[in-house]
Amino acid sequence: MKHLTDSINRKARVHGKLTILNLIVGLVLITTLYSFGQSSHVAIVVTTSDVNFNYGGKNAELKSSKESVRALRAGLSFQAGVTKHFSWVGELYYATKGGTLSTGNGLIQDKSTIKLYSAELPIMARVHMGRFYLNAGPYASYIFSGRITTSGPEAGRVSFNNTDGFKRFDWGWQAGAGYVFDVKKSKLALDVRYGHGLTSLSRDITRYNQMLSFSVTMFKPFKENIF
Numbered sequence: 728m729k730h731l732t733d734s735i736n737r738k739a740r741v742h743g744k745l746t747i748l749n750l751i752v753g754l755v756l757i758t759t760l761y762s763f764g765q766s767s768h769v770a771i772v773v774t775t776s777d778v779n780f781n782y783g784g785k786n787a788e789l790k791s792s793k794e795s796v797r798a799l800r801a802g803l804s805f806q807a808g809v810t811k812h813f814s815w816v817g818e819l820y821y822a823t824k825g826g827t828l829s830t831g832n833g834l835i836q837d838k839s840t841i842k843l844y845s846a847e848l849p850i851m852a853r854v855h856m857g858r859f860y861l862n863a864g865p866y867a868s869y870i871f872s873g874r875i876t877t878s879g880p881e882a883g884r885v886s887f888n889n890t891d892g893f894k895r896f897d898w899g900w901q902a903g904a905g906y907v908f909d910v911k912k913s914k915l916a917l918d919v920r921y922g923h924g925l926t927s928l929s930r931d932i933t934r935y936n937q938m939l940s941f942s943v944t945m946f947k948p949f950k951e952n953i954f
Contacts, residue, residue: 765808765855766948770916772820773801776940780826780841781923783933792832796840798823800940806853814853816862822847824870824897824928824936834932839877841885843893843928845870849901863902866922870895891931899924899936913947 777795802820809815825842828834851864873885873893886892903920924936 765806765811765814765853767808767814768806768914768946768948770804770806770944770946771802772804772818772942772944774799774940774942776800776822776938778824778826778939779937780928781933781935781937783927783935786834786933788833789828792829794827794829796823796825796827796842798825798842800942802847804944812855814855816849816851816853816864818847818849818851820847821845822868822938824868824938825873826934826937835877835879835881837877837879837881839875839879839881841873841875843870843873843885845897849922851901858907859904860907861902861904862920863900865898865900867896867898870897870928889930891929893929894926896926897924897928897936898926901938910945913945916944916946918942918944 775797778798779793779795782789782793800820800822802818802822804816804818804820807815807817822845823842824845825840827840828838830836830838832838845868847866847868849864849866851862853860853862870887870893875881875883875885887895899922901920901922903918905916905918908915908917919941920939922936922938922940926935928934928936
């Protein structure tokens, strides 16, 4: 009977030690996560980007005629720090999409520039390596208006009809990299990003959105992380 009691007591002590060990490990992991997680912050983004259309393989003859358009991108960027090496980034901004075709392009004879004005929402995963980071993720946007500029009769507002007009919704992906500098109590980030649409913006001809941007943003990290 005594041996049985001793055995039960030993098992209880071992179980108690394991429970305490599990608690300690859990606290260390939680402390590490909260103490060394990436900062959370909101940044104002105002920059220009080079935008263009990818006309797809069926319209390869237009490739030599297309030109980029310098466009405005302005809005807010929110980073939610999760761990030392990972954060989520959500952005909401006004973005211009579009492109130019030179004279005699095969689609219309006159030089033409199309600009589509949209609200865009990218959601990206960001991986941090010291001051350097990589990010990638999908975006969705709604096009609320657009214009075509040309010397021909096609000039004016673009059409969004269901036959041969442009589409209101666009979605695709973005990917890029950046580097963060310390500036007193704030931080300065240099960010370069490329984006490509996964759905054609128009019904009459294939047009995928393309974007290349370089931005400089200044932000101040939150005193407390949200995670």
